[in-house]
Amino acid sequence: KQEVTQIPAALSVPEGENLVLNCSFTDSAIYNLQWFRQDPGKGLTSLLLIQSSQREQTSGRLNASLDKSSGRSTLYIAASQPGDSATYLCAVGPRNQGGKLIFGQGTELSVKP
Amino acid sequence: GAGVSQTPSNKVTEKGKYVELRCDPISGHTALYWYRQSLGQGPEFLIYFQGTGAADDSGLPNDRFFAVRPEGSVSTLKIQRTERGDSAVYLCASSLIGSSGPYNEQFFGPGTRLTVL
Numbered sequence: 146k147q148e149v150t151q152i153p154a155a156l157s158v159p160e161g162e163n164l165v166l167n168c169s170f171t172d173s174a175i176y177n178l179q180w181f182r183q184d185p186g187k188g189l190t191s192l193l194l195i196q197s198s199q200r201e202q203t204s205g206r207l208n209a210s211l212d213k214s215s216g217r218s219t220l221y222i223a224a225s226q227p228g229d230s231a232t233y234l235c236a237v238g239p240r241n242q243g244g245k246l247i248f249g250q251g252t253e254l255s256v257k258p
Numbered sequence: 259g260a261g262v263s264q265t266p267s268n269k270v271t272e273k274g275k276y277v278e279l280r281c282d283p284i285s286g287h288t289a290l291y292w293y294r295q296s297l298g299q300g301p302e303f304l305i306y307f308q309g310t311g312a313a314d315d316s317g318l319p320n321d322r323f324f325a326v327r328p329e330g331s332v333s334t335l336k337i338q339r340t341e342r343g344d345s346a347v348y349l350c351a352s353s354l355i356g357s358s359g360p361y362n363e364q365f366f367g368p369g370t371r372l373t374v375l
Contacts, residue, residue: 149300179363188262188349189301189366234300243314244289244353246364248300 147172147239151249158225159257166220166252168235173213179246180209180220181234189234192220197240225256260284262367264350270373271340279335279370283352290333291351291364292325301349307333308355340374347371 148171158164168178177196181189193202193209195218201210208221222229232253236246263282271277283290288309293301303317307327315325322340327333337344351364 188368194363245303250300
Protein backbone atom coordinates (compact mmCIF):
# COMPACT_ATOMS: atom_id res chain seq x y z
CA LYS A 146 0.00 0.00 0.00
CA GLN A 147 1.39 3.37 -1.01
CA GLU A 148 2.17 5.68 1.88
CA VAL A 149 3.34 9.27 1.59
CA THR A 150 5.20 11.03 4.39
CA GLN A 151 6.15 14.67 4.68
CA ILE A 152 8.78 15.92 7.08
CA PRO A 153 8.79 18.25 8.92
CA ALA A 154 5.13 18.70 9.85
CA ALA A 155 5.77 22.38 10.51
CA LEU A 156 8.55 24.78 9.65
CA SER A 157 9.17 28.40 10.57
CA VAL A 158 11.84 30.45 8.78
CA PRO A 159 12.79 34.12 8.51
CA GLU A 160 11.99 35.94 5.30
CA GLY A 161 14.62 35.57 2.57
CA GLU A 162 15.78 32.08 3.50
CA ASN A 163 15.99 29.29 0.98
CA LEU A 164 14.24 26.16 2.21
CA VAL A 165 13.55 22.55 1.32
CA LEU A 166 10.41 20.54 2.00
CA ASN A 167 10.68 16.77 1.93
CA CYS A 168 8.31 14.10 0.69
CA SER A 169 8.87 10.35 0.73
CA PHE A 170 6.76 7.52 -0.66
CA THR A 171 6.95 3.78 -0.12
CA ASP A 172 6.14 2.40 -3.60
CA SER A 173 8.18 3.59 -6.56
CA ALA A 174 5.51 2.46 -9.07
CA ILE A 175 4.15 5.92 -9.62
CA TYR A 176 3.05 7.75 -12.72
CA ASN A 177 3.55 11.25 -11.40
CA LEU A 178 4.02 13.40 -8.32
CA GLN A 179 2.30 16.71 -7.69
CA TRP A 180 3.02 19.48 -5.17
CA PHE A 181 0.17 21.65 -3.91
CA ARG A 182 -0.23 24.68 -1.72
CA GLN A 183 -3.20 25.05 0.63
CA ASP A 184 -4.06 28.29 2.40
CA PRO A 185 -6.17 28.08 5.59
CA GLY A 186 -9.79 27.27 4.83
CA LYS A 187 -9.12 27.08 1.09
CA GLY A 188 -8.78 24.44 -1.58
CA LEU A 189 -5.55 23.19 -3.11
CA THR A 190 -3.51 25.15 -5.63
CA SER A 191 -1.33 23.08 -7.94
CA LEU A 192 2.31 24.19 -7.89
CA LEU A 193 4.26 21.63 -9.88
CA LEU A 194 3.63 18.28 -11.57
CA ILE A 195 6.51 15.90 -12.20
CA GLN A 196 5.97 12.91 -14.47
CA SER A 197 7.79 9.72 -13.47
CA SER A 198 10.17 10.07 -16.40
CA GLN A 199 11.28 13.52 -15.24
CA ARG A 200 13.81 14.46 -12.59
CA GLU A 201 12.67 17.98 -11.80
CA GLN A 202 10.33 20.83 -12.62
CA THR A 203 10.74 24.55 -12.03
CA SER A 204 8.29 27.40 -11.72
CA GLY A 205 9.57 30.79 -10.64
CA ARG A 206 11.14 30.47 -7.19
CA LEU A 207 10.00 26.86 -6.87
CA ASN A 208 11.91 23.77 -7.91
CA ALA A 209 10.69 20.24 -7.34
CA SER A 210 12.86 17.17 -7.78
CA LEU A 211 11.93 13.51 -8.02
CA ASP A 212 14.08 10.46 -7.25
CA LYS A 213 11.72 7.60 -7.93
CA SER A 214 14.16 4.85 -7.07
CA SER A 215 14.71 6.17 -3.54
CA GLY A 216 11.07 7.22 -3.13
CA ARG A 217 11.80 10.87 -2.50
CA SER A 218 10.83 14.29 -3.74
CA THR A 219 11.88 17.72 -2.53
CA LEU A 220 10.33 21.13 -3.03
CA TYR A 221 12.89 23.92 -2.95
CA ILE A 222 11.66 27.45 -2.31
CA ALA A 223 14.15 30.20 -3.00
CA ALA A 224 14.18 33.56 -1.22
CA SER A 225 11.10 32.82 0.87
CA GLN A 226 8.50 35.53 1.43
CA PRO A 227 5.72 35.93 4.04
CA GLY A 228 3.23 35.27 1.25
CA ASP A 229 4.67 31.76 0.93
CA SER A 230 3.18 30.89 4.32
CA ALA A 231 0.77 28.00 3.76
CA THR A 232 0.55 24.22 4.01
CA TYR A 233 2.41 22.39 1.26
CA LEU A 234 1.10 18.99 0.23
CA CYS A 235 2.84 16.31 -1.77
CA ALA A 236 0.77 13.71 -3.65
CA VAL A 237 1.74 10.71 -5.76
CA GLY A 238 -0.24 9.17 -8.58
CA PRO A 239 0.16 5.38 -8.29
CA ARG A 240 0.66 3.55 -11.55
CA ASN A 241 -2.38 1.75 -12.90
CA GLN A 242 -4.77 3.20 -10.35
CA GLY A 243 -6.72 5.56 -12.55
CA GLY A 244 -5.03 8.83 -11.75
CA LYS A 245 -6.07 9.12 -8.10
CA LEU A 246 -3.62 10.87 -5.82
CA ILE A 247 -2.25 9.65 -2.50
CA PHE A 248 -1.42 12.60 -0.27
CA GLY A 249 1.01 13.23 2.53
CA GLN A 250 -0.13 15.08 5.62
CA GLY A 251 1.53 18.30 4.57
CA THR A 252 4.16 20.68 5.88
CA GLU A 253 2.86 23.88 7.45
CA LEU A 254 5.26 26.66 6.48
CA SER A 255 5.47 30.00 8.24
CA VAL A 256 7.73 32.70 6.82
CA LYS A 257 8.35 35.47 9.34
CA PRO A 258 8.89 39.06 8.12
CA GLY B 259 -16.02 29.28 -15.28
CA ALA B 260 -12.27 29.26 -15.20
CA GLY B 261 -11.82 26.79 -12.36
CA VAL B 262 -13.51 24.00 -10.46
CA SER B 263 -16.47 25.22 -8.43
CA GLN B 264 -18.23 23.52 -5.54
CA THR B 265 -21.51 24.26 -3.82
CA PRO B 266 -22.39 24.83 -1.11
CA SER B 267 -19.23 26.17 0.48
CA ASN B 268 -20.54 25.22 3.90
CA LYS B 269 -23.20 22.73 4.93
CA VAL B 270 -24.41 22.13 8.46
CA THR B 271 -26.77 19.24 8.99
CA GLU B 272 -28.08 17.03 11.73
CA LYS B 273 -27.09 13.44 12.32
CA GLY B 274 -29.22 11.11 10.22
CA LYS B 275 -30.02 13.63 7.49
CA TYR B 276 -29.28 13.31 3.76
CA VAL B 277 -26.93 15.76 2.00
CA GLU B 278 -25.84 16.45 -1.56
CA LEU B 279 -22.61 18.19 -2.51
CA ARG B 280 -22.11 19.52 -6.03
CA CYS B 281 -19.01 19.87 -8.17
CA ASP B 282 -18.65 21.74 -11.48
CA PRO B 283 -15.37 20.71 -13.13
CA ILE B 284 -13.30 22.71 -15.57
CA SER B 285 -14.97 22.63 -18.97
CA GLY B 286 -13.58 19.82 -21.10
CA HIS B 287 -12.06 17.85 -18.23
CA THR B 288 -13.18 14.27 -18.58
CA ALA B 289 -11.70 13.04 -15.30
CA LEU B 290 -13.34 14.06 -12.02
CA TYR B 291 -12.25 13.10 -8.51
CA TRP B 292 -13.75 13.44 -5.04
CA TYR B 293 -11.53 13.58 -1.96
CA ARG B 294 -12.23 14.09 1.74
CA GLN B 295 -9.97 16.07 4.04
CA SER B 296 -10.13 15.90 7.82
CA LEU B 297 -8.55 18.58 9.98
CA GLY B 298 -4.78 18.45 9.92
CA GLN B 299 -4.67 15.65 7.36
CA GLY B 300 -4.02 15.38 3.66
CA PRO B 301 -6.97 14.69 1.35
CA GLU B 302 -8.09 11.07 1.00
CA PHE B 303 -9.40 9.69 -2.29
CA LEU B 304 -13.08 8.76 -2.48
CA ILE B 305 -14.10 8.18 -6.11
CA TYR B 306 -12.93 8.80 -9.68
CA PHE B 307 -15.12 9.37 -12.74
CA GLN B 308 -14.00 8.97 -16.32
CA GLY B 309 -16.81 10.57 -18.26
CA THR B 310 -20.13 9.44 -16.85
CA GLY B 311 -18.96 6.26 -15.21
CA ALA B 312 -17.30 5.70 -11.86
CA ALA B 313 -14.01 4.09 -12.84
CA ASP B 314 -12.82 3.66 -9.24
CA ASP B 315 -15.00 3.97 -6.14
CA SER B 316 -12.65 2.10 -3.84
CA GLY B 317 -12.27 5.08 -1.51
CA LEU B 318 -15.94 5.40 -0.57
CA PRO B 319 -16.04 4.52 3.14
CA ASN B 320 -19.38 2.66 3.11
CA ASP B 321 -22.66 2.34 1.24
CA ARG B 322 -24.02 5.57 2.72
CA PHE B 323 -21.82 7.39 0.21
CA PHE B 324 -22.74 7.57 -3.46
CA ALA B 325 -21.75 9.83 -6.34
CA VAL B 326 -23.11 10.42 -9.82
CA ARG B 327 -22.06 12.27 -12.95
CA PRO B 328 -24.96 11.65 -15.33
CA GLU B 329 -23.88 13.87 -18.22
CA GLY B 330 -20.15 13.65 -17.80
CA SER B 331 -19.77 17.14 -16.42
CA VAL B 332 -21.34 18.14 -13.07
CA SER B 333 -21.03 15.58 -10.28
CA THR B 334 -22.99 15.18 -7.08
CA LEU B 335 -21.72 13.41 -3.97
CA LYS B 336 -24.59 12.06 -1.91
CA ILE B 337 -24.38 11.04 1.74
CA GLN B 338 -27.26 9.24 3.40
CA ARG B 339 -27.92 9.00 7.15
CA THR B 340 -25.07 11.34 7.96
CA GLU B 341 -22.92 10.66 11.02
CA ARG B 342 -20.76 13.01 13.05
CA GLY B 343 -17.71 11.24 11.68
CA ASP B 344 -18.64 12.41 8.18
CA SER B 345 -17.72 15.97 9.16
CA ALA B 346 -14.85 17.05 6.92
CA VAL B 347 -14.03 19.17 3.89
CA TYR B 348 -15.07 17.47 0.67
CA LEU B 349 -12.87 18.41 -2.26
CA CYS B 350 -13.47 17.92 -5.95
CA ALA B 351 -10.79 17.91 -8.63
CA SER B 352 -10.76 17.57 -12.39
CA SER B 353 -8.17 16.84 -15.05
CA LEU B 354 -7.74 16.06 -18.71
CA ILE B 355 -7.32 12.51 -19.92
CA GLY B 356 -4.44 12.17 -22.34
CA SER B 357 -3.28 9.42 -24.62
CA SER B 358 -1.49 7.76 -21.72
CA GLY B 359 -4.45 7.95 -19.37
CA PRO B 360 -5.72 10.18 -16.55
CA TYR B 361 -2.29 11.18 -15.29
CA ASN B 362 -2.40 14.87 -15.85
CA GLU B 363 -2.38 17.78 -13.45
CA GLN B 364 -5.38 17.84 -11.15
CA PHE B 365 -7.11 21.12 -10.39
CA PHE B 366 -9.04 21.41 -7.17
CA GLY B 367 -12.14 23.32 -6.16
CA PRO B 368 -12.45 25.30 -2.91
CA GLY B 369 -14.23 22.45 -1.16
CA THR B 370 -17.44 22.03 0.82
CA ARG B 371 -17.10 22.06 4.58
CA LEU B 372 -19.62 19.59 5.96
CA THR B 373 -20.51 19.71 9.65
CA VAL B 374 -22.78 17.02 11.09
CA LEU B 375 -24.20 17.97 14.48
